[in-house]
Amino acid sequence: MKYASEDLIHEHKGILEGIDILESMIEEINKGKSVDHSDLEEIVKFFRLFADKCHHGKEEKSLFPEMIKSGISSENSPIEQMFKEHELGREYISSMTSALGNKKLNPDFVQAGKDYIELIRSHILKEDTILFPMGDKQIPGDKQSELLENFEKFEQEVMGEGIHEELHSLLGKLKNKY
Numbered sequence: 001m002k003y004a005s006e007d008l009i010h011e012h013k014g015i016l017e018g019i020d021i022l023e024s025m026i027e028e029i030n031k032g033k034s035v036d037h038s039d040l041e042e043i044v045k046f047f048r049l050f051a052d053k054c055h056h057g058k059e060e061k062s063l064f065p066e067m068i069k070s071g072i073s074s075e076n077s078p079i080e081q082m083f084k085e086h087e088l089g090r091e092y093i094s095s096m097t098s099a100l101g102n103k104k105l106n107p108d109f110v111q112a113g114k115d116y117i118e119l120i121r122s123h124i125l126k127e128d129t130i131l132f133p134m135g136d137k138q139i140p141g142d143k144q145s146e147l148l149e150n151f152e153k154f155e156q157e158v159m160g161e162g163i164h165e166e167l168h169s170l171l172g173k174l175k176n177k178y
Contacts (some may be wrong), residue, residue, distance in 0.1 A: 003139075004139070005133075005135060008063070011050075011054075012055075014171060015124065018043060019116075021171065026113050035178075037100065037103055039174060040109070045170075046167050047093050049163065051120070054158060054164070063147060070143070089119055093116065095108060095109075096109055096112045
């Protein structure tokens, strides 16, 4: 049986690759080197679309509700904490976006980027080692299959055809550059 969490853990690898790229970009900025403004916009776009809209959307719309239905508490729990961290991540993405305004790099970008990096690395570790194993134990096999189908539908409806591939191609381009 394939667990729905396996799909999300696979996506975490892409998100962490994006985090490594953002960290390299910030290191370049801190060294006083020039980083292409459009590359900064593109990495923020990756986090907004792939990490938040697609990945967190699957968790919030499908996985977490199913975990709650299967008996995992939604209050004072890892699920509640993940929702809070998703919101905090959105705030950091918004701060990075604002700091990139008018084609001029605002120093706030670096701080929001560092905060986002720290949050996401910790967040993924908690999901992979605590929350997802809880869900794997609680959610029955037929519901796991249903979740995987829901993930696929969600991706098609929310992201659209080819966007996932386009974002992963972007990561490859930025990884080679940074």
